[in-house]
Structures are given as C-alpha cells and as structure tokens.
Amino acid sequence: MARARKEITVVTWLGHEDARTRLAATIASERTAHAYLISGPEGIGKSAVAVEFARLLLCDQPTEKPCGVCPQCAALRTLHHPDLHFVAPSGSPKDSDTPGSETFSKELSKLREKLASDPYVSADLAELSTSESKAARRKSATGSKIRVADSRELLHDAYRKPYQAKRAVYILLNADNMVREAQNALLKLLEEPPTSAILLLTASNLQAVLPTVRSRCQPVKLLAYSAAEIRTALKQAGIEERAAELAGALSGGNMRRAIAFAEMEPEFLEKAAVEFLATSAVLMPDKVQEQVEKLLEDATFLDDAFFELMTLFLSDAAAWTAHVPNPAPHFPSQRDRIAKLSAAYPTANFGKAIEAVDKAASSRAAGYTPSLVLTAMAIDLNRALGPRARA
Ligand SMILES: [Zn+2]
Numbered sequence: 001m002a003r004a005r006k007e008i009t010v011v012t013w014l015g016h017e018d019a020r021t022r023l024a025a026t027i028a029s030e031r032t033a034h035a036y037l038i039s040g041p042e043g044i045g046k047s048a049v050a051v052e053f054a055r056l057l058l059c060d061q062p063t064e065k066p067c068g069v070c071p072q073c074a075a076l077r078t079l080h081h082p083d084l085h086f087v088a089p090s091g092s093p094k095d096s097d098t099p100g101s102e103t104f105s106k107e108l109s110k111l112r113e114k115l116a117s118d119p120y121v122s123a124d125l126a127e128l129s130t131s132e133s134k135a136a137r138r139k140s141a142t143g144s145k146i147r148v149a150d151s152r153e154l155l156h157d158a159y160r161k162p163y164q165a166k167r168a169v170y171i172l173l174n175a176d177n178m179v180r181e182a183q184n185a186l187l188k189l190l191e192e193p194p195t196s197a198i199l200l201l202t203a204s205n206l207q208a209v210l211p212t213v214r215s216r217c218q219p220v221k222l223l224a225y226s227a228a229e230i231r232t233a234l235k236q237a238g239i240e241e242r243a244a245e246l247a248g249a250l251s252g253g254n255m256r257r258a259i260a261f262a263e264m265e266p267e268f269l270e271k272a273a274v275e276f277l278a279t280s281a282v283l284m285p286d287k288v289q290e291q292v293e294k295l296l297e298d299a300t301f302l303d304d305a306f307f308e309l310m311t312l313f314l315s316d317a318a319a320w321t322a323h324v325p326n327p328a329p330h331f332p333s334q335r336d337r338i339a340k341l342s343a344a345y346p347t348a349n350f351g352k353a354i355e356a357v358d359k360a361a362s363s364r365a366a367g368y369t370p371s372l373v374l375t376a377m378a379i380d381l382n383r384a385l386g387p388r389a390r391a
Contacts, residue, residue, distance in 0.1 A: 008259050013233035014045050014052070014119060016222050023053045023220065024064045032057070033218035034193035037175070037209070038202045040222030043254030046202040047173055048119030049222065054084055054169040057198055072165045079112040082163040086111060087151050088173040089144035090125040104150075120255045123173035123202070146178040148185055155185050158194045168197045175213075176203035183210045190216040224253030227330070234262050242333065243267055249312055249330040250305055261305065273309045276374075280381035281345060282388060292374045307361035311354055317342050318350035347386035356380035 014020075019038075026032050036053070038046045056062045058081060060070035067073055075081040086108055107125040114121040126144040148155075154170050162168040172178070178186065190199070190213060201217060203209050225233075227248040233255065234244035239262045246266035251258035272295060279287045295306075312330040319327040321342045329338070342348070360377035364370065 008234075008237050008239065008263055011118070011120060011233050011237045011255065011259065013229075013236050014048055015225060015229055015233075016045065016049055019220050019222055020049060020052065021064070023049075024056060024062075027056055027062055028064070032198060034197075035190055035199040035201065035217040036220050037206075037214060037217035038200065038220045038222065039206050040204070041224045041253060042204045043120060043251075043256035043258075044222055044224055045119050045255060046204075046222060047115060047121070047123050047171070049220070050171050050173075050200040050202055051079065051115055051119070053200060054171060057167060057169050058083060058165040060165070075164070077116065079116045080109075081165070083165040083168040085153060085157075085168065085170045086173065087146060087154050087170065088123050088125050089146050089177040090150055120259060122256065144174075144177060146172070146174070146182055148179065148182045151178070151182050151185065154199075155189060158189055158197045158199075162196055166196070170197060170199050172199060172201045174203065175201035176205040176208035178209075180210075183213055187212050187216070225251075225255060226253065227251070230255060230258045234258060237262075242270075245331060245333055246270055246309070250308055266305075266309075269305055269309055273306060273313065276378070277310060277313065277341075277381065277385075280378040281385040283378065283382040288375065288378045292371050292378075295374060296370055304361065304365075307357050307364070310357045313338070313341075314350050314354045314357065317348075318354070321348070321350060344388055345385045349384050349386070352384035353381055356384055 023036075036050075038050055040046055055066040055073070055076050058072045058076060059066040060072055061067045066076070072081065072083075076084065088108065088111060090104055090107060104125075111121075111123070111125060124144050151172070154172070158168070158170060160168075172186075175186075187210065193199075199217075201209075201213075206214065227245075230248040230251050230253070231244045234247055235241065239247070243262055243266055246269070247258045247261035250261050250266065276291055276295070279291050313334075316327075316329045316331055316334070316338045319329065320338050329335070331338070356377055359380065360373050363373045363376070
C-alpha cells in the first residue's frame with residue numbers, strides 16, 4: 001500500500017479579488033491606513049494577501065500591480081527587502097531561546113523565501129523549522145506565540161526612516177498569537193503611529209486580538225474558499241481532476257490542508273474508504289479482517305481524513321436516495337458510482353451509516369485500539385446498510 005508523495009509548493013491562484021482590489025485602491029487614492037488587520041479562517045492565504053499588499057506599498061511606481069522593474073520590486077522578488085519586516089510566532093511563551101538569536105533570524109529568513117514561492121505556507125516558525133510533517137500541516141498551528149522580544153525590532157525601529165523605499169512595511173503574521181504584553185506594546189505603537197511605517201496584521205481568531213488593537217486597524221475580512229475554488233487552484237498547480245476534487249472536499253475551505261491532502265494522493269485514501277464500505281456492507285468476516293490489517297499497515301489512513309471521506313460519500317448517497325432537490329454533492333464526478341451504491345442497498349439507512357462512522361472516529365480519537373474501532377465500525381455499517389439487492 002505504498003504511496004508516492006509529491007510536493008506541491010506553488011499554487012499561484014489566490015482569490016479574494018474584492019479585498020485585493022480595495023487595498024490597491026487605497027494606494028492609488030493615497031488613503032492608506034497606518035495598520036490593517038487581515039482576518040479569516042486558517043489556510044486561506046492571509047499572509048499571501050499581506051505580502052502582495054506589501055509589494056504594492058513598497059513599489060516606486062505602483063498601479064493596480066507592483067511595477068516589477070523598480071529597485072524595490074527587484075529586491076522584493078525573494079522578499080529580502082530592507083524595508084519589509086516580518087514578525088511571526090516562534091515558540092511557546094516559556095521558551096528560553098532568545099529571539100533575535102541566530103536561529104530566530106535564520107527561521108525568519110527561511111519564512112521569507114518560502115512565502116515568496118508558496119503563498120499558503122504556514123506562518124508559524126516553529127512549524128516551519130520542525131519536520132513540517134504533512135499530518136501536522138493538515139491540523140492547525142502549534143500554539144507558538146509572538147513574545148514581546150519577538151516584536152522588539154518592530155517596536156524599536158518603526159519610527160525610523162525607511163532605508164530604501166518611501167515607507168517601511170511590518171507584517172505581523174498570526175497576530176492573534178501575540179502574548180498580551182506584546183499586544184499592549186503594539187497598542188502603544190498604534191496609538192502614536194509612525195509616519196512612514198505601515199503595519200499589516202493577520203489573524204484567524206479575532207477574539208484573541210485585543211479590542212483596542214482591533215479598533216485601531218483597518219479591517220480586511222477574507223472568506224474561506226469554496227471547494228470549487230480549491231479544485232480550480234489545485235488543477236492549475238497540475239493536480240489531477242479526481243485528486244483535486246477529493247482534496248477540495250476534505251479541505252474545509254483551507255488551502256493549506258487541501259495542498260497537504262493533494263500531496264498525500266487522496267485517491268488511495270478514497271479507494272481504501274470505498275473498499276471498506278463495500279466489504280462492511282456484505283460483512284464477510286475474513287474480508288473485514290483482511291481490510292483492517294491492510295489499513296493498519298499505514299497509520300495515516302486512520303487519521304480523521306479516512307473517516308471524513310466515508311462520511312462525505314455516505315452523505316452524497318443519503319442525498320441521492322432521499323431525492324434531495326438540487327443536491328450539492330461533495331463529489332459531483334462520482335454521480336454514477338453513488339447512484340449504483342444507493343441502488344445496491346435498497347434498504348440502507350445512510351444516516352445510521354454516517355452515525356457509525358462518527359462513532360468510530362470518536363472512539364479512535366479517544367484512543368481505542370484501531371483494529372477494535374475498525375471491526376466495530378464494520379459491524380455497525382453492515383447493520384445500517386442492510387442486505388444487498390439481487391443483481
Ligand atoms: Zn516597482
């Protein structure tokens with residue numbers, strides 16, 4: 001069951017046209033604010049929007065796009081520009097590793113390079129410097145914090161004249177992970193904003209940003225991507241249709257998750273999930289045993305995605321059987337397959353089947369033995385799906 005893994009590093013599609021046009025217009029009309037708070041769910045390219053706006057703010061002759069030829073644009077290609085500064089979460093508040101250290105600036109430098117080529121990279125330095133495991137990327141950030149010391153450069157230098165461009169830009173990634181002291185220090189800066197520096201904050205959890213900080217920033221709200229938008233973006237990055245559809249459905253609107261799913265080749269996961277459903281439905285004990293063993297060989301099958309995929313399939317089947325008008329299936333390309341599945345099990349209760357999968361996912365999360373969880377799920381699924389129709 002070995003699966004090839006590929007790395008998708010560049011997705012050029014960014015979306016959020018409205019917000020980007022609005023930001024560009026503030027430059028054209030010379031009505032830029034001192035600070036912006038770019039918010040929205042995880043994995044939707046908030047950093048990418050911030051970086052794109054920074055390029056525009058630093059360019060010598062911006063139109064609705066950076067000119068691409070001025071010295072600022074040239075330096076910004078790798079995001080190593082002396083007037084572009086980053087602040088990002090780098091460790092837990094208890095970490096003794098002093099920011100400003102060599103490791104810290106190396107990590108920030110790595111982040112600049114990553115961001116220059118991959119708009120959906122995680123802004124969490126701790127996550128970047130560790131193994132960057134795919135499983136971790138599909139889950140949310142690590143709980144790293146921006147400490148006062150991490151933002152020292154910002155707090156000390158923001159009032160200085162820019163080195164090279166007409167202004168300086170400070171991008172505070174995951175500002176919702178700033179410890180309270182750091183937010184209070186930031187608040188002082190926002191109360192007396194520097195004349196030639198612009199602050200761009202990104203945050204997934206607005207509640208974690210002090211209301212006093214929020215109220216001093218221009219809000220820029222970004223929405224989660226639709227599964228269709230993600231599908232389009234992944235296909236543009238060279239992902240095959242079916243893999244893009246699966247990754248889009250599993251992503252929950254989070255492009256970073258979608259990319260991680262696409263990299264782990266979700267067709268294999270799909271095959272395993274569908275086979276498991278089919279075997280459970282007829283419940284041949286030997287077959288179930290064989291499937292369980294096969295799944296256990298590769299533990300990644302047992303993370304949430306495996307169960308989620310089954311749920312998505314079963315809910316498509318439920319909608320099909322119930323003749324839901326204008327159904328919005330998770331897997332539009334699998335219409336025929338879903339129709340066959342529904343026809344094969346005329347007495348099936350797909351709602352009950354979904355419950356069986358939910359129960360298994362919770363038991364798995366609660367730490368029950370995988371083989372036990374899977375075997376119990378197979379029995380429950382068999383009861384829910386009922387006898388197969390004669391061909
Ligand atoms: Zn330029």
